[in-house]
Amino acid sequence: MRCAVAVLFPVVLMLVACQREERDTRPQSALGSGEQPTPVTTLEPGGQRPSPTDNKAASFEANAFHLSEGKRLFGWFNCSGCHANGGGGMGPALMDEKWIYGSSMESIHATIRDGRPNGMPSFRDKIPDDQIWELAAFVRSLSGNAPSSAAPSRNDDMMAHPSENRMPNAATLGKSP
Amino acid sequence: MNRFAPIALVATIALFLQGCAGWQSALDPKGPAASELAWLIWFFTGLCAAVWVLVMIALALPLMMRPRARVEPLVIDADADNRKLRVVLTAVGLTVVILVGLTLLSFFANRTLAAIGSHAALTIRVTGHQWWWEVRYEDATPSHILTTANEIHIPAGEPVRLLLTSTDVIHSFWVPSLSGKLDLIPGRMNVLDIKADKPGVYRGQCAEFCGAQHANMGTFIIAEPREKFDAWWNDQLEPAAAPMSDEAKTGENLFLKRPCVMCHKIGGTPAGGTVAPDLTHIASRQTLAAGTLTMSRGNLAAWIADPQGVKPGSHMPVVDLNGDELNAIVAYLEGLK
Incomplete structure (x- = not known):
């Protein structure tokens, strides 16, 4: 009896390791496409705007599945046509820590959805809203703004930068500890 | 034993064998490559079954035979020693002959398979994606190049060369009724030659685990007479029909x-x-x-x-x-x- 427990207990412990991140392939909320707030500025009268209840940004930015889907879509939708593989070309570089329109998920989502002056097209209605969030999460990971446990770990082609999970952490980059 | 038992047994086996027929079966060949392979399967199975039965008999015989009268252990029995040596040598010799024979058979079967597409007139590029097949018909005239998906039309009775590659992970192209399987590997081009003897629809399936929807990655080879195939190709080259309603x-x-x-x-x-x-x-x-x-x-x-x-x-x-x-x-x- 004691022997059986001694065997079963480690087995049960090991089974926990089989738990893996759920792949949320249907994350679309009833809210639908295009109804997310677009904070171009954080200055607002009457205090800060309450964050949206479904909070896409938080659920997408540290999720390995969404980050890797974003990486795939970045290639599929030809983002590299202007931004190269993050190094920039006709469009600005995405792998540095310089943000013209803000570094938050919401700002990048707004950039992709609504476009920006001087060339960034609007992908509103052309890309399902959740895929825009995936792209935004991936763009953030290009400059080391995603946890290395979740960021994509493999580049299939020659790249201007190491794979996203080996990018220097943006939070500590250039600062002495 | 019941008189009807053998009949029932044969009937059951016949029923099971029915499962081997159909549009996706290596045991129901519809092309030269698959025939060659099916013949090889049956020959290997038959020979190995015969060897197994012989070995079982050789094992069972000494168990059932009455033990021979004991000889004096110290007396040298040259006859018995020779017999042992002969039996062992014969068995080893037969094993070597059978193994070499089977190796030669598969070698020559492979040569036959390789010769099928030596004068293929049609080249089709098949690219594996998660989880569908991209099919591109090559032609010297660029405007005749045709890209479609999941269904591969081929002219019946003619060898066709398939160039297999992939863009994401390793897939494997397998149409059991027409040929053996071959992998689609990213960054590599594999060549598979197929030929369907008669018009018909043959189902294929990805045969290398490639992700969540591996099981739902099917393809169809549709073999048609040459004229029908040419007409199909021309139709497919047309731009999409304008919407009417x-x-x-x-x-x-x-x-x-x-x-x-x-x-x-x-x-x-x-x-x-x-x-x-x-x-x-x-x-x-x-x-x-x-x-x-x-x-x-x-x-x-x-x-x-x-x-x-x-x-x-x-x-x-x-x-x-x-x-x-x-x-x-x-x-x-x-x-x-």
Whole structure:
């Protein structure tokens, strides 16, 4: 009896390791496409705007599945046509820590959805809203703004930068500890 | 034993063997490569079964035979020693002969397979994607190059050369009724020659685990007489049929306005995505989503409304469409014969 427990207990412990991140392939909320707030500025009268209840940004930015889907879509939708593989070309570089329109998920989502002056097209209605969030999460990971446990770990082609999970952490980059 | 037992046994085996027939079976060959392989399968099975039965008899005999009168252990029995040596040498010799023989047989079978496509007139590039097949018919004239998906039309009775590659992970192309399987490897080109003796539809299946929807990655080889095949090729080269009804026209507009256009191509319209199946003549195909659903208006609607319910994990996203929009897009796609 004691022997059986001694065997079963480690087995049960090991089974926990089989738990893996759920792949949320249907994350679309009833809210639908295009109804997310677009904070171009954080200055607002009457205090800060309450964050949206479904909070896409938080659920997408540290999720390995969404980050890797974003990486795939970045290639599929030809983002590299202007931004190269993050190094920039006709469009600005995405792998540095310089943000013209803000570094938050919401700002990048707004950039992709609504476009920006001087060339960034609007992908509103052309890309399902959740895929825009995936792209935004991936763009953030290009400059080391995603946890290395979740960021994509493999580049299939020659790249201007190491794979996203080996990018220097943006939070500590250039600062002495 | 019951008098009817043997008859029942034979009938049962015959019933089981029926399962070997059909449009996807290595034991029901419909082309020279598959015939060669089927013959090899039966020969190997037969020979190995015979060897197994012989070994079992050789083991059973000493158990059943009465032990011989004991000889004095110290007396040298030259006869018995010689017999042992002869038996062991014969068995080793036979094993070597059989193994060498089988190796030679598979070698010559492979030579026959390799010779099938030596003068193939048609080259088709098959690219594996998660989880569908891109099919490109090569031609010296660029305007005759045809890209389609999941269904491979070939002329019956003619050898066809397939160039196999992949863009994401390793897949494997296997149409059991026509040939053996061969892997599709990213960055590599594998060559597989196939030939269908008679017109017919043969099902194929990805035979290398390639992700969540590996099981729903089917393909169809449709062998037709040469004239029919040429007519099909010419039809497929045409741009997409213009929408006739108002609903279909709305559908075309919606298709071009909504996310569909980011991935799919429809010849003759601005839709030019190349990362998903070409839809120029989607309604002329027999199935949807690589053999997952049969082609019908209902299935088209089901697939577009909720691809993640039909084929969870596939790269087709759930697109936010209301009922009218969905109906219009389905009406448009249904007309793309």
